[in-house]
Each structure stands twice: as C-alpha cells, then as structure tokens.
Amino acid sequence: MAKIITNSLFLLLGALSFVATIQGQDQSGFISIDCGLPGNSNYTEKNTGINYISDAKFIDSGVSKTVSPQDKTTHPQYFTYLRSFPYGTRNCYRINVTSATRYLMRASFLYGNYDGLKKLPEFDLYLGVHFWDTVKFTDSSVSINYEIIHTLSTDYIHICMVNKGTGTPFISVIEMRILDNANSTYVTEDRSTSLARFRRLAFGITNLTYRYKDDPYDRIWEPYWDQKWTQLSSRLSNDELGQNAFKVPDVVLETSATPKNATASLDLYWEEDYHNNETQHQYYFYLHFADLRKLAPNQTSSTNITINGVFWATVELSYANADSTYSKVPWYGSKKYHISLFRTESSSLPPIINALEIYSVKDFSSQLETLKDDVDAVTNIKRAYRVNRRNWQGDPCVPNRYKWQGVDCSSFDGFQRITSLNLSSSGLTGDIPADISKLTMLKSLDLSNNDLSGTIPSFLAQLQSLEYLNLANNTLTGSVSNELLQKQSDGLLSLSVGQNPNLCASTSCNPQTNDTRKKENNVVIAVVASIAGILLLLVIIAAVIIFHQRKRYDAARNIILGKRRSSIKGSELESKQRQYSFNEVVKMTNNFDRILGRGGFGTVYHGFIDDIQVAVKMLSLSSVHGYQQFVAEVKLLMRVHHRNLTSLIGYCNEETNIGLIYEYMANGNLDEHLSGKANRGRSLNWEDRLGIALDAAQGLEYLHNGCKPPIIHRDVKCTNILLNENFHGKLADFGLSKCFATDGDTHVSTIVAGTPGYLDPEYTTSNRLTEKSDVYSFGVVLLRIITGQAVIMVREDMIHHISQRVNSMVAEGDITKIVDSRLQGDFDSNSAWRVVEIAMASVSAISVERPYMSDIVKELKECLAAELARKHNSCELQNEDLGWQGSLNLISSDMTPIAR
Ligand SMILES: *[C@@H]1O[C@H](CO)[C@@H](O)[C@H](O)[C@H]1NC(C)=O
Ligand SMILES: *[C@@H]1O[C@H](CO)[C@@H](O)[C@H](O)[C@H]1NC(C)=O
Ligand SMILES: *[C@@H]1O[C@H](CO)[C@@H](O)[C@H](O)[C@H]1NC(C)=O
Ligand SMILES: *[C@@H]1O[C@H](CO)[C@@H](O)[C@H](O)[C@H]1NC(C)=O
Ligand SMILES: *[C@@H]1O[C@H](CO)[C@@H](O)[C@H](O)[C@H]1NC(C)=O
Ligand SMILES: *[C@@H]1O[C@H](CO)[C@@H](O)[C@H](O)[C@H]1NC(C)=O
Ligand SMILES: *[C@@H]1O[C@H](CO)[C@@H](O)[C@H](O)[C@H]1NC(C)=O
Ligand SMILES: *[C@@H]1O[C@H](CO)[C@@H](O)[C@H](O)[C@H]1NC(C)=O
Numbered sequence: 058m059a060k061i062i063t064n065s066l067f068l069l070l071g072a073l074s075f076v077a078t079i080q081g082q083d084q085s086g087f088i089s090i091d092c093g094l095p096g097n098s099n100y101t102e103k104n105t106g107i108n109y110i111s112d113a114k115f116i117d118s119g120v121s122k123t124v125s126p127q128d129k130t131t132h133p134q135y136f137t138y139l140r141s142f143p144y145g146t147r148n149c150y151r152i153n154v155t156s157a158t159r160y161l162m163r164a165s166f167l168y169g170n171y172d173g174l175k176k177l178p179e180f181d182l183y184l185g186v187h188f189w190d191t192v193k194f195t196d197s198s199v200s201i202n203y204e205i206i207h208t209l210s211t212d213y214i215h216i217c218m219v220n221k222g223t224g225t226p227f228i229s230v231i232e233m234r235i236l237d238n239a240n241s242t243y244v245t246e247d248r249s250t251s252l253a254r255f256r257r258l259a260f261g262i263t264n265l266t267y268r269y270k271d272d273p274y275d276r277i278w279e280p281y282w283d284q285k286w287t288q289l290s291s292r293l294s295n296d297e298l299g300q301n302a303f304k305v306p307d308v309v310l311e312t313s314a315t316p317k318n319a320t321a322s323l324d325l326y327w328e329e330d331y332h333n334n335e336t337q338h339q340y341y342f343y344l345h346f347a348d349l350r351k352l353a354p355n356q357t358s359s360t361n362i363t364i365n366g367v368f369w370a371t372v373e374l375s376y377a378n379a380d381s382t383y384s385k386v387p388w389y390g391s392k393k394y395h396i397s398l399f400r401t402e403s404s405s406l407p408p409i410i411n412a413l414e415i416y417s418v419k420d421f422s423s424q425l426e427t428l429k430d431d432v433d434a435v436t437n438i439k440r441a442y443r444v445n446r447r448n449w450q451g452d453p454c455v456p457n458r459y460k461w462q463g464v465d466c467s468s469f470d471g472f473q474r475i476t477s478l479n480l481s482s483s484g485l486t487g488d489i490p491a492d493i494s495k496l497t498m499l500k501s502l503d504l505s506n507n508d509l510s511g512t513i514p515s516f517l518a519q520l521q522s523l524e525y526l527n528l529a530n531n532t533l534t535g536s537v538s539n540e541l542l543q544k545q546s547d548g549l550l551s552l553s554v555g556q557n558p559n560l561c562a563s564t565s566c567n568p569q570t571n572d573t574r575k576k577e578n579n580v581v582i583a584v585v586a587s588i589a590g591i592l593l594l595l596v597i598i599a600a601v602i603i604f605h606q607r608k609r610y611d612a613a614r615n616i617i618l619g620k621r622r623s624s625i626k627g628s629e630l631e632s633k634q635r636q637y638s639f640n641e642v643v644k645m646t647n648n649f650d651r652i653l654g655r656g657g658f659g660t661v662y663h664g665f666i667d668d669i670q671v672a673v674k675m676l677s678l679s680s681v682h683g684y685q686q687f688v689a690e691v692k693l694l695m696r697v698h699h700r701n702l703t704s705l706i707g708y709c710n711e712e713t714n715i716g717l718i719y720e721y722m723a724n725g726n727l728d729e730h731l732s733g734k735a736n737r738g739r740s741l742n743w744e745d746r747l748g749i750a751l752d753a754a755q756g757l758e759y760l761h762n763g764c765k766p767p768i769i770h771r772d773v774k775c776t777n778i779l780l781n782e783n784f785h786g787k788l789a790d791f792g793l794s795k796c797f798a799t800d801g802d803t804h805v806s807t808i809v810a811g812t813p814g815y816l817d818p819e820y821t822t823s824n825r826l827t828e829k830s831d832v833y834s835f836g837v838v839l840l841r842i843i844t845g846q847a848v849i850m851v852r853e854d855m856i857h858h859i860s861q862r863v864n865s866m867v868a869e870g871d872i873t874k875i876v877d878s879r880l881q882g883d884f885d886s887n888s889a890w891r892v893v894e895i896a897m898a899s900v901s902a903i904s905v906e907r908p909y910m911s912d913i914v915k916e917l918k919e920c921l922a923a924e925l926a927r928k929h930n931s932c933e934l935q936n937e938d939l940g941w942q943g944s945l946n947l948i949s950s951d952m953t954p955i956a957r
Contacts, residue, residue, distance in 0.1 A: 084108060086235030087275065088152060092228045093121035093138035102134055105269050109135050112231070115150045118142065118450065120898070120906045122227070124169025128198050136167040136200060141227040142218055143898055144912040147183070147459040149217035149451035150231060151436075156212040159239045161274055164216060165202035165230040168194050173868045174890075178224020183217040186455040187421040190253065192218075192226070200229070202277070204254035205419065206236060206243050211429050215451045219459070225894075234275050238302040245341065245418065246386045252341060252416035256327065259412045261312035262288045271306035278309055278412065286314040286323065289409060291349045299378035303345065305412055310347035310379055313409040322399035323408045327415060329392045338417040339387035340394070345412040346381070348374035356405040363397045364388065371401065374409075387418050427454045428472040434495040435464065435475065441492075442485045447911060467498070474498035481527070482506040484765065489514055489528075501525040505553065508765075513537060513560075518544065527553040536561040635695060635707030639714040646673050654726070663721070670721035671706060675714070691717065694791070697764060701756030703779055703789040722787060724780035727753075727838075731775060731845050743876075743884035744924050745784055746842045747892070751917040752786030753778045757835060758910035760791055761828045771826055773834035774815045775841055814848035814858065819904050829904035835913065836860070836899025843892055845877030860900040867893060885927040888920035 084107060091100075094111035101108050119140040123129065129137050142148040154160065162184070168177055177194040182203060190203045214233075218226035236243065243252055259267060259278040269275035290312040298307055316323050329338055348358055362370045362382070370382050388394070398408035435453050438444060446462050454466035454473035465477035475496050485507040493502065494516035502517075505527040512535030517526060526541070537554055542562075544550035554560055637645070646664040653661040659676040688710065695705045709716035724730075727749060730741050741749070753773075760768040770777075770791045777790045815837045817830035837848055840859045850857045866875045872886045875893055895916045901907050908916075 084269075086237075088154070088231075088233040089135075090115060090150075090152070090231040091135045091138060092150075092230060093119075093123075093140040095121055095138070100134065104133060105275075107269055107275070109230075112140060112150065115152050116140070116148070118145060118148045118447075119227075120901075122171040124167055124171050128167065128169030131198070132167055132169070132200060135230045136165075136169065139167070139169075139171055139227045139229040141171065141225055142220065143225050143894065144908045144916075145220075145447045145450065147217050147219045147448065147450055148226065149183075149215040150228075151451075152214050152216065152231070152233065154209050154212060154214050154233065155235065156209055159206065159208040159236045159243075160214075161204060161206050161234045161236050161276065162214075162216075163202050163204045163230075163232040163277075164189075164228060165200060165232070166192055166194070166227065167200040167229050168197050168227075170197050171227070172225065175870055176224060178226065180221055180224060180226035181219040183215070183219055183451070184421070185215045185217075186424050186426050186452045187419070189419070202230075204277075205251055206254075206416070207251040207419075207421070208239070208248075211426075211432075217451045232275065236274055238304075241302040243341075243343075243416070244385070247420075247422075249420075249422040251419045251421055253419050255338075255340070255415040255417050257412075257414045259309040259312070260286070260314035260410055261290065261309075263312070267306050267308055271308050273304050278306065283314070285317055285321070287317045289313045289315055289349065293349065293377060297377055298347065301379045301381055303343070303379070303381050305345045305347075305379060305381070309412050310345070311349065313347070313349070313411045315407050315409045319407040320400070321407075322397045323410060324398075325396040325410075325413060327394050329394075337389060339389040341384045341387055341416045341418065342396070343381055343383040343414040343416075344396075344410060345379065345414075346372065346374055346409060347379045347411055348376055348409060350406060350409075351376060352406070357403055358406045358409075359401040359404040360398050360408040361401050363399075365391055365393075365395050366397075369396075424455060425468050425471060425473050427452050427466065428474055430495050431473075431475045431498075434492040435461070435478070437492045438480075438490045442480075442483070442487070442490060444480065444483055444485075445909075446483075447909070465501070469498060476522070477501040479503040480507070482765075485509055487511070489517075489533075491516070493517070494519070496520070498522055503527040504531065505529040507531050509533060511535075513541070513554075515540075517541065523550060525551045528557065529553045530556040532559065533557040534559045635718075637707050637709045637716075637718065639709055639711040639716075642673060642675075642709045642714070642716050642718075645671065645718075649675075664718070666706070666718070670723075672719045672721050674717045674719065676716065697760070697768070697791075699756055699759040699763065701752045701785075701787050702759065702791065703787045719789065722779035722789075723782040724784060726776045726789075727778040727780060727786065727842070728775035730780070731841060732847075740879065741784075743880055743889070744921070744928065747888070747917060747921040747924055749778065749780065749784065749786035750839055750842050750892070751914065751921055753788050753838065754835065754910060754914045754917055756786075756788035756791075757831055758914050760788075761831070761910050767828060769826055769828055770831050770834075772812060772815075773831050773838060774812045775838055778838065817904070818902055827904065828910070829907050832899050832907045832910060832913070833901075833904070835910070836896045836907070839892060839896035839899065843876055843889070843896060845879060860897070863893065864897065867897065885920075885924045888923040888927075891916060891920050891923075 087107065089107050089109045090112045091109040092112045094109065094113075097111055097113050099108055099110040119142045122139055122141045123137055124132070124139065164182060175197065177197065179191065179193050182189045182192050184205060184207065189205060192201070192203070194201060216228075216231060218228055220226050245252060257276060257278055258281040260281055262282055263280045265280060267278040272278065292311060293307070298310060300307075314323065344362070350358065352358060358374045360372045360374070361368065362372065372380065372382055374380055396413075398410060400407050432453060435449075439446075439449050448459065449461045451459065452473075453461045453464050453475060460466065463479035463481075463483075464475055466473045467476050468474070476498050477500060478493070478496065479501070481503045482505075485504065487509065488511040489504065489509055491514065493499070494514070497520065499520050500522050501524060502520075503525070506529070509528070509531040510533065513528065513533060515538060517523065518538055518540035523544075533554070534557075537552075537560065541550065541552060545552045554562060642664075643649070645666055646662040649662050651663040653663050653672055655661070659674050662673045662675065664671045664673045691705065691708050691710075695707070698704060703722060704720045705717060706720060707718040709718070728734075733740075757770060757773065760770055768791060770788065772790060773788070777788060778786050779789050780786055812834075815834040817826070817833040819833075820826055820830055837859060840863050841848055844859065844863065846859060846862070848859045850859075850862070863875060872889050872893070873882055876882075876884060876889050895908065895913055899907050899913065
C-alpha cells in the first residue's frame with residue numbers, strides 16, 4: 058500500500074486569481090435528450106435553462122409513457138415523459154457524438170408508476186457493448202441517475218437497456234457533456250478505463266443540488282452534511298476566486314465544512330458497493346478545497362490526509378484559490394474506506410473541505426467492439442432496406458447473446474468483424490445493398506427469397522473471404538460475372554443464383570440459348586463445362602424438360618396470381634386443381650345435412666371427402682366482389698400452409714353456388730369454449746388457454762411475416778380460432794375479406810370492417826387496415842382468453858369494452874381479479890401478468906405502440922414455458938412425501954407476488 062500512496066498523490070494548485078472567468082457556459086458540448094418526449098419537439102427546462110430535445114431520431118423502438126400525475130408535479134419537466142421497452146431483450150439509443158472526445162454521460166430514471174403496476178423494475182444498462190450498471194430503484198418517486206466519464210473512439214454511441222426478466226426497462230433522460238481538460242482532470246492510470254460516478258458531494262448546510270449553469274459541465278453536486286461539522290461560508294466576486302482545471306462551481310467552493318472541535322479530524326467514510334462477489338471496485342477520488350479564511354501573516358493552513366489510517370497527502374491551502382487533491386492510481390482492496398483530514402502541528406487553522414467526488418473504475422477495453430465500418434454498413438442496410446428485425450439494436454456482434462439475428466462475427470485485429478449475413482426472406486427490394494461491399498470479412502452472404510432487382514454488383518467478386526453466396530429466388534437481371542463463376546469452379550465459392558427468371562448464369566450466354574439457360578442455375582452450366590459427351594446430351598434433355606415444366610408452371614402461376622409474387626413457389630404448385638362441382642359438394646355434405654355453424658361469410662356444413670371430415674362453407678354470390686379476384690385469392694390461400702392455419706382444401710364455384718372447403722376442426726371455436734356454450738370436451742385451463750393463444754398468434758405471425766405479400770387477416774376474433782381434437786388452435790377465415798364488396802351491401806361491409814369490439818379504433822380514422830389492426834384484434838382475443846368475459850358489456854346503460862375493464866383492474870394490481878374466476882387461481886401469476894401486459898399493449902389506441910405479432914409469439918412462448926414449469930414443479934411436490942424440502946418449496950411458491 059505504501060507504494061500506492063507515494064505514487065498516488067497529486068496536488069493541483071489553483072490558477073492565479075486573474076484567470077478566473079468560467080468558460081463553457083453555453084450548451085455547445087451538450088446533448089440533452091428527454092426520452093419519450095413526443096414528436097420532434099424541444100423545450101427549455103426552467104431551472105437550468107438546458108434545452109431538451111425529443112429522442113425520436115435516436116431510437117426506433119419502445120413506447121412513450123408519462124409518470125403519474127403527482128410525480129409529474131414534483132419533478133423537473135424532463136421526468137414527465139419516459140420511453141418504455143416492453144418488447145425485445147435489448148433496446149438501444151444510437152447517438153451521434155464527436156469521436157476521440159471525453160464525455161460525461163448521464164442516464165436518468167424516474168419510475169413514477171408510469172405503467173400503473175406499482176412494481177419497481179430492475180434491468181441492465183449498457184454503454185455500447187459494455188455493461189455499465191444495473192438500474193435498481195428504491196422508491197417509485199425517487200429518481201436515480203448513472204454517470205460515467207468515458208472517451209469515445211467512434212462518432213456514435215449506443216446506450217442500451219437490457220431486459221433481465223425482472224420488469225420492463227425504460228429510460229427518462231440521457232445527457233452527454235463534453236469534458237475538456239482531458240489531460241489534467243479525471244485522468245486514470247490506464248487511460249483506456251472509464252470512471253463511473255459513485256458520489257459527488259458538496260459539503261454545506263443546504264438542501265440544494267447544484268448543476269448547470271453553476272457547473273459548466275453540468276455535474277450534479279449533492280448536498281451532504283455531518284453534525285460534527287460547522288459551516289464556513291462567504292461570497293466572493295468571481296474575479297477573486299482562483300479556479301482550477303476541474304472548474305468546480307463557485308457556489309460549491311464558497312461553502313466548506315470544518316470540524317466543530319478545532320483540534321479534531323474531519324472524517325469521511327464510504328463502503329464498497331459490491332453488486333456481487335465477482336467484482337471488486339477500484340476507486341479514484343477527488344477532494345476539492347478553497348480556503349476563504351483570511352490568514353494573518355504569522356498563520357498557516359496545513360492539513361494532513363490519511364486513507365484508512367495511512368498517510369496520503371499534505372495540503373497547503375492559500376487564500377481563495379481552488380485546490381484539488383486526487384488519486385493518480387486506483388485504490389482498492391478494502392471493503393470500507395475512511396478519509397481523515399487533520400491539521401498539522403504547524404497549522405494555525407483546522408482542516409476544511411468543500412467537495413468530494415468518488416468514482417469507480419469501469420474497464421471497457423477488454424470487450425471487443427465491432428469495427429465501425431461493419432457497424433455502419435449493416436446500420437445503413439437496416440435503415441435503407443427497412444429490415445424489420447426486432448433485435449437489430451446496438452452493436453451487431455457483442456455481447457454474443459444479443460447478437461443481431463442473421464449476423465455472425467469473429468474477432469480480427471482487436472475488433473469484431475461480421476463474417477456472415479443472412480437476410481434471406483427479409484422482403485428486401487431494389488438493388489443488392491452496396492454497403493455489403495464494406496463488410497470485407499464476409500464469408501457467407503444469403504440474400505435469397507427477396508425481391509432484389511438490378512444486376513449482380515461486381516464488388517461481390519471482390520470480397521476476398523466470401524465462401525458462400527446465395528442470391529436465389531429474386532428478380533435479378535443481367536449476368537453472373539466471370540469472376541464469380543471462376544471462383545465457383547475453382548471450388549472457392551458456393552454460389553446459388555437459381556430462380557432469378559431474368560438472370561443469365563454466364564457472361565457468354567447468347568439470346569438463342571437464353572431461354573433454356575436462364576431457367577437453370579449455373580450448377581448446370583458448371584456440369585456442362587466439365588463433362589462431355591453423353592452427359593452433355595442428358596443435361597440438355599433435362600434442361601429442356603425443366604424448361605417446359607417451368608413454362609407450364611409460369612403459365613399456371615400467371616393465371617393464378619397475375620403479376621403477384623408469392624413466397625410459395627416450387628413443385629407443389631403443380632398440384633391438381635382442387636375445384637369441386639356443386640354436385641360433388643351436395644354429395645360431400647349429404648345434401649347439406651349437418652350444420653356446423655353460421656358466420657358472417659355464410660353457413661358451414663359438415664362433409665366428407667374420401668372418409669376425411671371437412672367443413673364446407675357456402676357463400677352467397679352477391680357478397681363476392683369480382684369473380685376473378687375471388688378465384689385468384691382462393692387459389693393463393695390454398696397454397697398457404699401452416700399448422701396453425703385451417704387449410705383450405707378446395708372450393709366450388711358454379712354460378713350462384715360458391716363454397717369453400719376446409720379441414721374439419723373437431724372442437725369448434727374458441728368462443729364457444731370461453732363462453733361455456735360448448736358442451737363437449739373439457740373446460741380450458743390456463744395452460745390450454747396459453748397454448749391456444751400461442752397457436753393463433755403463430756398462425757397470424759405466419760400470415761404477416763411468412764407470406765409475401767403479407768396477408769392481413771382483418772377479422773381476428775375468438776370465433777375464428779378453431780380447435781382440433783387435441784385442442785390445438787388454428788386460425789380460420791384469413792385473407793378472404795378483401796374478396797368481398799366494401800360498399801353497397803351493408804351486411805358485407807360489416808364483414809369487411811371486422812367485428813365490433815375487435816376492430817382497430819385507428820381504422821375508423823385512417824380507413825386503412827394494417828398488420829397492426831390484426832394485432833389490436835388479437836389483443837382483444839387475448840383479453841377474452843384471460844378474463845373469459847364478453848368483449849362488450851352493457852352495464853348501467855354504459856357500454857364497456859373489455860380493454861377498459863381490464864385497464865381499471867390492472868390499476869388495482871390484483872391479478873386474481875383479472876383472470877377468469879373459473880380457473881380458481883390455478884395459474885402462474887407472473888405469466889398471467891405478462892399476458893395481460895402484452896394484451897394491453899396490443900390494444901393501444903395508437904398502432905405504433907402495439908407490438909408486432911413476432912413479439913407476441915415470443916412473449917406467449919415464455920409465458921407458456923413458465924406455466925409448464927410451474928405445473929411440473931407442483932407435480933414433483935405431490936410425488937414427494939411432504940418433508941421439509943417439499944413444504945419449503947410450497948411456501949416459496951405461495952409467496953410469488955400476486956401484484957406486479
Ligand atoms: C426546437 O424547436 C423549434 C421549433 O419548435 C425549432 O425551430 C428549433 O430548431 C428546435 N431546436 C432544437 C435544438 O432542436
Ligand atoms: C448520425 O450520423 C450519420 C452519419 O454519420 C447520419 O446518417 C445520421 O443521420 C446522424 N443521425 C442523427 C440523429 O443526427
Ligand atoms: C494530452 O496528452 C496527450 C498524450 O499525453 C497529447 O498527445 C495531447 O496533445 C495532450 N492534449 C493537450 C490538450 O494537452
Ligand atoms: C430547503 O431548505 C429551505 C431553507 O432551509 C427550506 O425552506 C426548504 O423547505 C427546504 N426544502 C426541502 C425540500 O427540504
Ligand atoms: C476535540 O478533539 C480532540 C482530539 O480528537 C479531543 O482530544 C478533545 O477531547 C475534543 N474536545 C471536545 C470538546 O470534544
Ligand atoms: C458469492 O459467494 C458465495 C459464497 O461466499 C458463493 O456461494 C457464490 O457463488 C458467489 N457468487 C458469485 C457470483 O461468485
Ligand atoms: C499571530 O500574530 C498575532 C498578532 O498579529 C498574535 O496575536 C498571535 O498570538 C500570533 N499567533 C501566533 C500563533 O503566533
Ligand atoms: C503531516 O505530514 C508530514 C509529511 O508531509 C509529516 O512530517 C507530519 O508529521 C504529519 N503531521 C501529522 C500531524 O501527522
């Protein structure tokens with residue numbers, strides 16, 4: 058320790074008193090972001106004069122929320138709004154900064170019961186790829202902030218909130234201030250480390266907190282006082298007080314503490330704030346003084362300082378000059394720290410102190426970041442091509458568990474580099490992204506199953522590491538360059554360019570052979586080039602056959618789909634027509650003998666095709682809008698297959714008799730079961746309900762994301778969720794509503810407009826049904842699944858929507874009142890809360906605040922897993938003889954919080 062002591066002392070003397078003007082009082086080095094502030098607005102905060110701007114241009118996820126009304130009035134304006142992140146594990150701000158510059162960064166949080174749950178969340182805060190701190194609250198109405206002094210090497214910074222499964226992350230304010238004097242203030246021994254503020258205290262009998270404009274860097278100085286001290290305070294003019302490089306506010310330097318007992322020491326203590334026993338903090342501390350006691354000529358003011366009883370420094374103060382004594386190397390190794398200041402034998406005056414700053418060291422250098430060029434390239438692609446992947450936030454590669462979906466990385470030369478990019482089936486249109494050329498370490502690139510057009514750019518052949526390139530199933534034109542073909546034939550590159558109808562797989566193709574060759578990918582070409590004779594002949598024959606099949610396929614496809622592209626391609630398209638005559642339908646249904654149900658589209662009958670049960674839905678012709686469109690749509694839907702969608706087996710279409718033939722679902726629809734109308738089967742327990750909700754969500758997610766173009770269901774409701782013999786859910790009646798007339802016929806227009814109670818309220822203003830309209834309807838389905846109650850209820854002449862009822866119950870915080878009482882409390886309350894949360898988010902009035910179906914699927918999966926785990930545990934308990942262990946478990950499971 059002695060070595061540390063001698064090395065660690067550094068005394069910075071105050072500047073001469075005539076250079077006392079404080080600089081940097083403007084906000085030029087400031088970035089002040091009020092997270093969640095709507096629109097692109099800004100305002101000037103009245104106490105500090107700081108201009109806060111909205112976070113809109115720094116983030117594209119999360120939802121804006123406001124704190125409770127009473128927290129709004131008792132906190133500064135920037136705490137009114139916040140941004141909450143109910144979806145996705147990691148959500149990041151990306152903020153442009155000046156690179157190679159040292160910043161003081163502060164992230165502030167006020168929970169303020171913004172979600173009405175009265176449950177303090179806990180989550181992690183990351184600075185770029187580096188763990189910064191765990192955000193923990195002590196009180197709903199007490200704000201907290203985390204500060205770090207960090208030098209940025211890039212011209213942007215990510216600030217990320219990471220969900221740990223202990224509550225929804227959010228953030229209220231982000232502030233960044235450039236700290237100049239980087240060579241003389243807050244310098245760490247290893248310059249690559251950063252300093253996280255632990256305490257910044259101004260000593261004086263005051264309850265005021267000082268920051269900008271008193272502090273040019275907007276450091277926040279908290280008041281601190283001890284009963285053993287007495288306060289010395291005097292006002293000086295600015296010219297009189299000599300500042301030093303730390304630029305501690307005058308108001309802080311004008312007030313100091315000194316021991317009441319002039320011969321006693323002045324003592325400061327703090328304790329290590331271990332998060333866990335892995336990390337032991339290293340500390341830097343900064344003591345600030347300004348002696349405003351006028352000394353007589355025969356007087357001196359001299360103070361010795363010890364740390365944990367060991368001599369550290371002697372400070373000689375001169376009148377009205379700021380002095381700062383601080384560590385040059387970190388202190389560590391103790392659980393408790395004790396700084397003691399006492400007068401030396403020669404000093405005529407007792408010790409004083411004005412302020413103390415304590416920082417802990419954050420070593421961010423060990424975690425490799427992704428090379429900026431790679432980050433910029435994929436970020437540009439994400440923006441320009443609107444890649445809609447929820448976890449494309451923050452650093453693409455690190456930390457590994459938050460790596461972007463479809464991205465793989467390796468480390469080279471001290472950076473993470475992107476080695477694999479999979480953007481297959483991502484709905485990309487336009488040219489192949491030019492930014493890919495910057496991903497120079499790319500080994501594998503998959504752009505298949507998109508709608509990319511234009512030619513194959515030459516830079517793909519320049520990517521030295523590229524070993525796998527899949528461009529299949531796009532609408533690329535031109536030809537494949539000789540360089541790429543050469544690499545392929547040399548065995549250096551696995552290349553797929555098939556299913557690009559207008560792409561020539563060789564530079565030497567000539568117009569006559571185009572037709573045959575362009576249908577084939579160049580695997581065929583390669584074979585042709587290397588094998589002669591009979592093989593060549595065989596290949597040509599094969600090519601001709603495939604060409605003819607392809608032509609038939611194309612012809613059929615054009616009839617069916619017109620110019621529309623479909624993601625469903627391939628040989629199954631060549632399947633037999635599944636059109637049935639009306640006579641066949643009459644036979645199939647035994648002359649419409651048994652009615653299964655009646656819906657908006659028509660009556661549904663039971664039937665058989667070759668011993669297989671089917672459901673036949675007969676429609677009235679008048680409701681069909683445009684015969685051709687109907688047929689095209691039906692043929693398209695016959696090709697949509699997913700285990701959570703009822704399959705359309707065939708159709709009948711003869712004069713006025715239009716029928717749709719679906720697979721038969723033995724257990725009817727979900728609505729019957731929730732309303733207790735179904736007299737078959739069992740009553741639905743929580744696991745059943747979660748399972749069915751997940752099934753329907755997956756079906757809908759497939760329509761939105763698995764189909765190209767996306768299919769909007771437009772009529773998601775409980776009666777359209779059918780249950781098979783195993784109570785697995787399947788979504789019915791998708792994609793059809795657009796076939797029906799939207800005007801003239803009032804009956805039909807209610808079909809198109811969806812079902813009352815399930816209909817997106819935004820639709821009534823925008824008149825545009827989107828995927829988020831389906832999300833709204835699905836949210837209503839979820840609420841009905843949770844509560845078992847009717848969607849619309851009339852009570853005391855007031856119409857209550859299910860979302861209003863649940864919303865008021867959420868505020869009460871008792872999950873048992875929300876969930877269907879028929880379950881008798883037999884469910885995992887955590888998972889129930891999560892389902893309530895996702896349902897309430899889905900029924901947000903504003904569509905952008907609703908989650909995507911993929912978010913909902915993910916959430917429901919986790920909820921179902923939690924419920925299954927709970928059941929598993931309770932089964933184990935029953936099997937054990939209830940010894941000590943068992944009853945202990947029982948207690949802890951009873952203690953799972955009811956309110957969240
Ligand atoms: C603040 O908003 C006003 C318009 O309301 C705009 O003119 C101004 O540029 C904005 N200032 C900042 C810093 O964004
Ligand atoms: C950040 O900088 C990049 C270019 O480096 C620019 O494209 C982007 O618009 C900037 N973002 C903001 C919010 O200013
Ligand atoms: C700070 O120190 C670094 C290296 O010690 C030096 O390169 C740089 O010029 C210094 N900056 C100033 C403003 O003195
Ligand atoms: C702060 O101190 C002043 C003066 O002592 C007092 O009037 C005021 O109520 C105090 N405020 C708080 C929040 O304690
Ligand atoms: C003042 O402090 C000294 C040294 O700690 C101690 O010996 C003395 O008793 C104290 N006096 C009073 C009045 O507490
Ligand atoms: C912390 O220490 C306890 C025992 O002292 C040990 O059981 C535990 O695993 C440690 N935790 C970590 C994160 O190292
Ligand atoms: C300092 O000088 C004053 C007179 O100017 C005298 O009263 C006092 O005793 C002296 N103090 C010491 C410590 O010498
Ligand atoms: C104060 O520190 C000096 C060394 O700088 C030492 O000589 C002196 O004895 C110390 N005084 C006390 C009271 O510890």
